[in-house]
Amino acid sequence: MNTKIWLSSPHMSGNEQSYIKEAFDSNWVAPLGPNVNGFENDLQSYLNEDIHVAALASGTSALHLSLILLGVGHGDEVICQSKTFSASANPIVYQGATPVFVDSERETWNMCPIQLDIAIKDRIAKGNKPKAIVAVHLYGMPYKVDEINNIALKYNIPVVEDSAESLGSTYKGKNCGTFGDFSILSFNGNKIITTSGGGALVTKTQKQKEQAVFLATQARDNAPHYLHSQIGYNYRMSNIVAGIGRGQMTILDSHVAKRRSNHEFYVNAFKNNTKITFLNEPEGYFSNRWLSCILLDSESTREGLRLALEKENIESRPLWKPMHQQPVFKDAPSYLNGVSDELFEKGLCLPSGSNLTDIELNRVVSAINTYFVS
Numbered sequence: 001m002n003t004k005i006w007l008s009s010p011h012m013s014g015n016e017q018s019y020i021k022e023a024f025d026s027n028w029v030a031p032l033g034p035n036v037n038g039f040e041n042d043l044q045s046y047l048n049e050d051i052h053v054a055a056l057a058s059g060t061s062a063l064h065l066s067l068i069l070l071g072v073g074h075g076d077e078v079i080c081q082s083k084t085f086s087a088s089a090n091p092i093v094y095q096g097a098t099p100v101f102v103d104s105e106r107e108t109w110n111m112c113p114i115q116l117d118i119a120i121k122d123r124i125a126k127g128n129k130p131k132a133i134v135a136v137h138l139y140g141m142p143y144k145v146d147e148i149n150n151i152a153l154k155y156n157i158p159v160v161e162d163s164a165e166s167l168g169s170t171y172k173g174k175n176c177g178t179f180g181d182f183s184i185l186s187f188n189g190n191k192i193i194t195t196s197g198g199g200a201l202v203t204k205t206q207k208q209k210e211q212a213v214f215l216a217t218q219a220r221d222n223a224p225h226y227l228h229s230q231i232g233y234n235y236r237m238s239n240i241v242a243g244i245g246r247g248q249m250t251i252l253d254s255h256v257a258k259r260r261s262n263h264e265f266y267v268n269a270f271k272n273n274t275k276i277t278f279l280n281e282p283e284g285y286f287s288n289r290w291l292s293c294i295l296l297d298s299e300s301t302r303e304g305l306r307l308a309l310e311k312e313n314i315e316s317r318p319l320w321k322p323m324h325q326q327p328v329f330k331d332a333p334s335y336l337n338g339v340s341d342e343l344f345e346k347g348l349c350l351p352s353g354s355n356l357t358d359i360e361l362n363r364v365v366s367a368i369n370t371y372f373v374s
């Protein structure tokens, strides 16, 4: 059997262990310490904006804290892109609020501004103005930032930018992860850089960062004993994990370049296959191409191809199943136009890691070509 080709596996730079060793040598093993500050500073200077970064245990915890800081609570409604990973929506429910799902448009596969406007108007008419909008840059492709922000401004609703998949992407020359009232990043094992597991909250002010860190460290009031006047969380990143992040930051740009070249490789390889199409970058959009995705002509072609790749020990995965189709969210209000359903039926993510060799990429292409001639 051929060795397994993964969708997106961790890719270390070789620098990570020196940061971890330093943490061991100085006994900064317990939470917080120089690597946490160093990783936050690295992210802050990479994003190159007037922002502040709190390193956390996961992207999900960053989303949760952003909703808490926005005052989302029981009985509130929060708009969320339907086509996404469940982690974008789950924290809405943690807060006792209801997600309201909004469908995608075809140019970026992200939140459709037309449906968003319809949804907000309708929720206001029903007497429940949404408390926040969670918009997601899927697979590294920026959402329509200007359009979404203009609508958010028009109704005065804050945006939580889910940038879990888009560190290294830009929109009109500005970095993803800087567009929301709050933005989140993920360093989960399959992301463009990984800390094994981890995330970050990006805030506009130092005060918001301090509030997030306070909540993320069990909301300990300033006293010699343990004193709490609020419910807190154990959401902070550890100094060991942040050491991996510091090592990963040294190769982020080369990971983006490699993932983009994987995508180009597939585009070239299948340019004469009329059954395969790709998502192009609109003018002004720069995607990190976290995952290379293709659209097939039907659900049966997509599933047939997925199974054919599996037989060759090649991992691939259908595009995210929209949240409005998930059993757990079956009662949530949704504003739909059919786009995310169709993308789910016809879309497949191909192996996309920055550690893929030419031999592996060629194996994927020949397995796909064989499927289409058989």
Ligand SMILES: Cc1ncc(COP(=O)(O)O)c(C=O)c1O
Binding pocket: 057, 058, 059, 060, 061, 084, 085, 087, 088, 136, 162, 164, 165, 185, 186, 187, 188, 198, 199
């Ligand atoms: C779009 C999106 N949002 C949120 C998350 C959650 O991040 P984490 O796994 O770090 O909690 C992920 C990835 O896992 C994601 O892909």
